[in-house]
Every structure is written in C-alpha cells, then in structure tokens.
Amino acid sequence: MYEVKILTGNETAAYAAMNSKVRVVAAYPITPATPVVETLSRLVEDGKMQAKFIRVESEHSAMAACIGASAAGSRAFTATSSHGLAYMHEMLHWATNARTPIVMAVANRAIGPGWNIWADLGDALSQRDTGWIQFYCSSNQEIYDTIAMAYRLAEDRKVLLPAMVCYDGFVLSHTSMPVELTKFDDFLSEYEPVWQLDAEDPFTHGNILPPEEFAELRHSIQKSHDRALKLMKKIEEEFYELYGRRTPLILDEYKTEDAEKVIVTMGAIGSEAKVAVDSLREKKIKAGLVRLKSFRPFPEKELKNLLEDKKIFVFDRAISPGSGGPLYNELKSALAFTPVKRITPRIVGVGGIDVTKRTFERALFERKIWIKEVIS
C-alpha cells in the first residue's frame, strides 16, 4: 500500500508534482498558494525531488520559465493564485500556442482591490479563454490525483495543451486531509516530449505566423480540446483500474438519475452540495448534484445528457460583472434548444463567504440570485 499522509491542499499539490516526476519548477509565492512553493523548495533541497527549482522574481517569469523548460524537454510545474495568475495572463496564452504541456496548481482566490485573500473562482475563470485545460477540485485527494492525470492528458500527442488544477483557497489549500500518496510509476513515466529545442536539430519556434497558418493553429487547439474530452474518460478508467479510486476528470454526479432539482457547481462547494442533497432528500425533495470538474474543455454533451429534463440551479463562486455567473452562462448556452425546464442562477461564496449545506437548501427556495451571508 502507499503512504498516507495528512496534508493540506497545497502540500498535496507539491507532493503530486514530485511524484509526477516534475523536473523543473519555477514559482513565485502568493497567498494562498505559497506553501506549494515552500514545500517544493524543501523537497528539492532535501534531495527527495529530482528537479531544478527556479526562484523567479514574478509570476510572469514563472510561467515564462516553465514554457522554456517545457520547450527544452522537461516536465514543468508551477503554482499560483489570484493576482499571480492575472499577472501570468500573457504567458498563459503563450503556453497554449507554444504547445507546452505545463501543469499548474491554482489556489483560487479573489482579485483586489480591496485585498481579499479568500476563496473565489474568479481568478481562474477569468483565464478561461487562454486555451488552458481547467479542472476544479473538491478534496485534497482529488488535487493529488488530478495533477498526475493532468500531465497524462496534457502531454498526450493528441492534446499537447497546458492544464491548470484549481482548488479553493484556504477551504482546500490550507485544510488538512488524509491523502494517499500513490507513486504513479505505472501511470506516468518520465516526460517524453513530442518536440524539444535541440542544438543538433535546429528549428525556429514561434516566429511570424501568417493568417492562414495562425487560423490553423487555433483550430488545432480547439480540436485538441475536443480530443482531450474523449481522452479524459480513458484516463479516468485507467486510473481507477490501477489505483481503485474514481477520480473524475469531466464531472462528478450524485443522485441525479431520479432528481428533479439538480445543483450544478464547481470546486470545494461541490462537496458541501453533496451534504445538501442528502439533507434535501431526507425532506423528500428529489435533489441531485452535478459537480463539474472540467470547465475547459466544457463537456457540453455530457451535461446535456444529464440535465436536459431537470430543474437546474447553478451555483457560481464567481461573477463575470455585466453578465452573471460564468458557469451559469456557459451551461445556459450548452442547454439551449433542449427541453430543460428551468435554469436558475445563484452567486455564492464570493470573496470567501462560507458556503454551507443550508446555503444550498435555502437557495433552492428563495428567489435571490446573490447570497452574501453565511447561512449556518
């Protein structure tokens, strides 16, 4: 059996990177992702992790260094949050178009001002058009598994895209849970790059790309996202067969089959929503849950199949000002022209407001879109 350790979400991410055979880390501290950087630094210094650690001077440089390392043929990793992720924005696009399969841990946090260090998925959701695969986790074990699975997916030659593994700041990043530290040796080998910079085989990467070729590149990235969805199912199955854990990549459903009212959400509050579903069922309300794990690619077909005849309540822990909840809007668009009965938006947990099972229960029966207090 594998070692089980009591770890915070951040420590979990660091151990996952180590056991995923990451060989270059470039990172910059930011609350609440800092302990990932500290833990990795210690693992490397203690010789437990065979990697180069670049203590860069900014997140922009962290991503630039990861892109360079990946292009040179190494498995690269970083972690960040909030302003750090925003500062990386340019390089996030770069990583996608450069086809560098970097995996990054993101401890989701609000963006200021005013300074708010608490959970809010708005930082990662505002990067949705950068071309990165995006996973949102709801437990530390899931963070651990997803990082290794993300490398498998990202590095597949049918995909070749970067991936971010997101988890709510503090709620997961600083909460300790038992985590089974699977070694992944049968699942993930040393990185075998499809292409790499090599003085023996010179080529120019990323020079001027005329309109037709550029459109081809962007189209190929979209096709890679489509292929990634298909591959996710295979990777989930393979992972389950090896380690006996059902770690979803696309989505996690709970009591949806006979459900009338289905909660749809992402991230840590998805765990709380399960408790709410049980509680509602005790009250004879046929509730169910779809916790979306992959926001990019957006699994439109899978969601349609599950939700097309349900009353849906979408809980967003983020707001796209001037539009609404990002998940709500995406789902509404995916379910257009289906016989879906109702789709109702809810904005909860913004800026770190605790989301309890009572939050879900009340939100199903109140007409307020915004819930801005802790309902205990």
Next chain:
Amino acid sequence: MKLSEMEREEYVLPGNTSCHGCPSTVALRTVLKALEGNAVLVIPACCTSVYMGPFPNSAIKVPVFNTAFASAAATASGIKASFEHQGKDTEVVVWAGDGGTYDIGLQALSGAAERGEDILFICYNNEIYSNTGIQRSGATPYGAWTTTTWKGKREHKKDVSELMLAHGVPYVSTASIGYLKDLYEKVKRAREIRGFRYIEILAPCPPGWRFPMDKTIKMGKLAVESGMWILFESIEGEFRFTGVSKSIAEGRRKMKDLEEYLLSQGRFSHLTAREIAEIKKYVIKKWEKLARLVEGEVDAVTAKFYV
C-alpha cells in the same frame, strides 16, 4: 585573432527580411559565429522576431525560441534549467533589443542576473523601439528625435551595462557594430565563463537614426571615436576599457568632436548649442564615472559616495 581564424559557417542566412544596412543582422552573424552554432537563441519581441522571417521558414540556423516581450531572461532560465537537468551544455543566449532589455524586459533580466543563471544575455541596442517604428526607449539618448519625442527626448538614457555591473555578475561588456572582431572576441571570452553574462552592442539603425544605410559600420565606429559609446569589459569584477575607448582613456587618442557624430544623424539635426553642450556634459560625466572603476577601488554603485 586574425579575421581568417573566424568561424566560416554562416548562421544568419541570406534572404532574411531585415532593412538595408541593418546592424542587428551583422551583429548576430558575428555572435553566432563566435558561438559556433552551439546555442539556443531566446528572442523576445524585437526586430529579429521579424527579420528571421515567417513560418515555416527561418533565416537563423540555430534553434530559436521566440518569447513574449517581457520574458526573455526568464524563458532562457527555464531552458537552461532543463538543459542542466538533462546534462546538455548548450549555451542559452538571449538576443534582445533595448526594449526587451532596458524597459519591459528589465525585471526578468535583473531577476536572472541576481539568480546567477548560466546564460548569456545580449542586448543589441539601437536606442529606440525600432520594430514598432522608432519610439523612445530607456536607452534613447537626450535630445534624440523619435515618434514619441518629436521635439527631442528630454531625459538622458539609463545604462543597463552599468546596472549589470552593480548586479555583480561575472561578465559584462559593451561592444559596437563598428568593431566586429572585438565583439567576436568578447563573445568568445564570455563563453569561457560560467554564470550570468551580459553583452551590450551598440546597433546604429539607419531608418531610426536617420542616416544613409551604407553608413552603419561607420556610425558604429564614430560613436566610439567620439566618446559617446564606451567600450569596456568587466570579468569577475575587473573592469577595463577596451579598443579605441582604452586608447582614449589612456590619453593615447583624442576623442573626435561629438558634433560630428551627432550631426551626421537626422535624429539629432535639430539640436541647439545648449542641447549639444548638455550631451557633452553627460558624456564627460560618464567617462569620469567609468574611469573610477579601473582603479578597482570603488564600484559603480558606491563611487559617488567616495569621490
């Protein structure tokens, strides 16, 4: 070194899309010869991003990795880390303009220098954002016309080569397009040193500086002869003037009139006597400042406190 001993292989190919009289291609040709092709180039947005030519072709015969404007030194750090992990000793070279060095690229440059990354950072400095069409940069000299300083820049340039001296990196030198043998030898020496190395090449740009395109090399010489551009080399903290600048510093050669340099360029043609005097004052101060480093008693940062 004799010219005949220079590497014969060409790494910058004909048919590239540079302007006529471009100093950057000449400098890059020299640099890549000195590196004998065993290098990966990291290039942020700059003229070279354009003149290497569009995909699927390339005018550069070593691996090139294009990166975003602010990111050259950081991207190079990542490539180097990967090579070190793989046990490859390929030289990782940043080839950046003054925008990607002095301004938007400065933070990543400073970070990489402080971390002592084993990379060679080369700035080809044409004292403007030439690729976007001649806007002022932090390297643009006082008085120069640009398309964002129509009446002439009001501030003196900053000097990143001095800033690199202050970072305490093992190798810093300046070069000029006018003296390619000197540049070649400096790259060769930089190659022998491990750690962060910085070379800055003055690259007179005919369309940007407003002078005829057959005068690029001449302008590179005149800049040094007039004292406006100073050639030096600092190895492990040992500072020395080199080439023509050394002769000037040692009193063996008289500086050419600065006006000859300034007024042969359209960008300075509007200068008043007062403005020329201001530039002269700046140049003299610069020489005095650098001359103090030769003694080895004071460094660039503390100089003014002791003298």
